[in-house]
Amino acid sequence: MAKHPNLYSFNDIDSLAKSLRKYVLQCQSAGFERHNAFKVAVSGGSLPKTLTKALLAQDDEEGKAEFAKWEVFFADERAVPLDHEDSNYKLLKDELLDKIPASMGKPIVHPIDVQYMDDVQEMADQYQAALMKSFAAKDSVKIPIFDLLLLGCGPDGHTCSLFPNHELLRESDAWVAPIEDSPKPPKKRITLTLPVVTGGIKIAFVATGEGKRGILSKILDTEEGRSLPCGLVNEGGAEKVSWFTDHGAVQGVNFPSRGSL
Numbered sequence: 001m002a003k004h005p006n007l008y009s010f011n012d013i014d015s016l017a018k019s020l021r022k023y024v025l026q027c028q029s030a031g032f033e034r035h036n037a038f039k040v041a042v043s044g045g046s047l048p049k050t051l052t053k054a055l056l057a058q059d060d061e062e063g064k065a066e067f068a069k070w071e072v073f074f075a076d077e078r079a080v081p082l083d084h085e086d087s088n089y090k091l092l093k094d095e096l097l098d099k100i101p102a103s104m105g106k107p108i109v110h111p112i113d114v115q116y117m118d119d120v121q122e123m124a125d126q127y128q129a130a131l132m133k134s135f136a137a138k139d140s141v142k143i144p145i146f147d148l149l150l151l152g153c154g155p156d157g158h159t160c161s162l163f164p165n166h167e168l169l170r171e172s173d174a175w176v177a178p179i180e181d182s183p184k185p186p187k188k189r190i191t192l193t194l195p196v197v198t199g200g201i202k203i204a205f206v207a208t209g210e211g212k213r214g215i216l217s218k219i220l221d222t223e224e225g226r227s228l229p230c231g232l233v234n235e236g237g238a239e240k241v242s243w244f245t246d247h248g249a250v251q252g253v254n255f256p257s258r259g260s261l
C-alpha cells in the first residue's frame with residue numbers, strides 16, 4: 001500500500017501550536033536517543049512565529065524543549081547581512097532565539113558566513129562544510145540526516161528556496177546549493193537540496209491562513225501539484241512528512257485530514 005504524508009488541520013493557530021509542540025518534542029526525544037542531540041533545519045517566512053508559540057509555551061506533560069542539545073541549521077537563507085530585514089537568521093533570532101529563557105538553554109545555531117555574500121556558490125559550499133562537520137560525515141555518508149526539517153510552503157508551492165520548475169529541483173549531488181535567480185526577492189540565496197530535505201527522519205510543513213488555500217489543494221489533490229517543490233517533498237518523504245495547517249488553509253482540500261496527532 002502506498003504511504004502518504006499526514007495532514008493535520010486545526011481550528012486556529014493556538015491548537016496547531018499545541019500539536020506542533022507535541023510533534024517537535026517527540027522528534028527531539030528520538031534525536032536524543034539517536035545521537036544525544038537534536039539536529040533541526042528551520043525555514044523562514046511565517047514559520048518561526050508559530051514555532052515560538054509552540055516551543056515557548058508553558059511546560060506540560062509532553063516535556064519541554066531542551067535547547068542546549070539543539071543544533072539549528074537553516075533550510076534556506078537569503079544572501080544578505082545577518083541583521084538585514086530579509087535574513088532568515090534575523091527572523092528566527094527576533095522571533096524565537098532571543099526569547100528563549102536562560103533556564104531552557106541556548107541552541108547551537110549555524111548562520112551563513114556573510115563574508116561570501118558576493119559568491120553564493122562559495123557560501124553554499126561553506127554551509128555544506130558546516131553540515132559535514134556537524135554530521136561527522138565520512139566519505140561513505142551520502143547526506144546529512146536531520147532529525148527534523150521544519151518547512152514553510154509558499155503560495156506558489158515553493159519550499160526552502162526550491163522554486164517551481166527551477167533546475168535546482170534536479171540537483172542530486174550537492175547538499176546545499178546556491179540560487180541567483182530566485183523569483184521571490186532577494187534573488188541570491190542558498191538552500192538545502194531536495195535529497196537532503198526528503199532524507200530527514202521527519203519533515204514538517206506549517207501552512208496557515210487563507211493565503212495558502214489554493215496552493216494546498218493543488219499540492220495535495222492534483223497531479224500537477226505533485227511536481228511542485230512541496231509535492232516533490234511529499235513524494236520523496238511520504239509518511240515521514242506531516243502537514244500542520246489551519247482550517248483556513250485547507251478549506252476545499254479533499255486529501256483526508258486529522259485533527260490531532
Ligand SMILES: O=C1O[C@H](COP(=O)(O)O)[C@@H](O)[C@H](O)[C@H]1O
Nearest residue numbers: 043044045046047152153154160
Ligand atoms: O522565501 C521564503 O519563503 C518560504 C515560504 O514563506 P511563507 O511566508 O509563505 O511561510 C519560506 O519557507 C522560506 O524559508 C523563505 O526563504
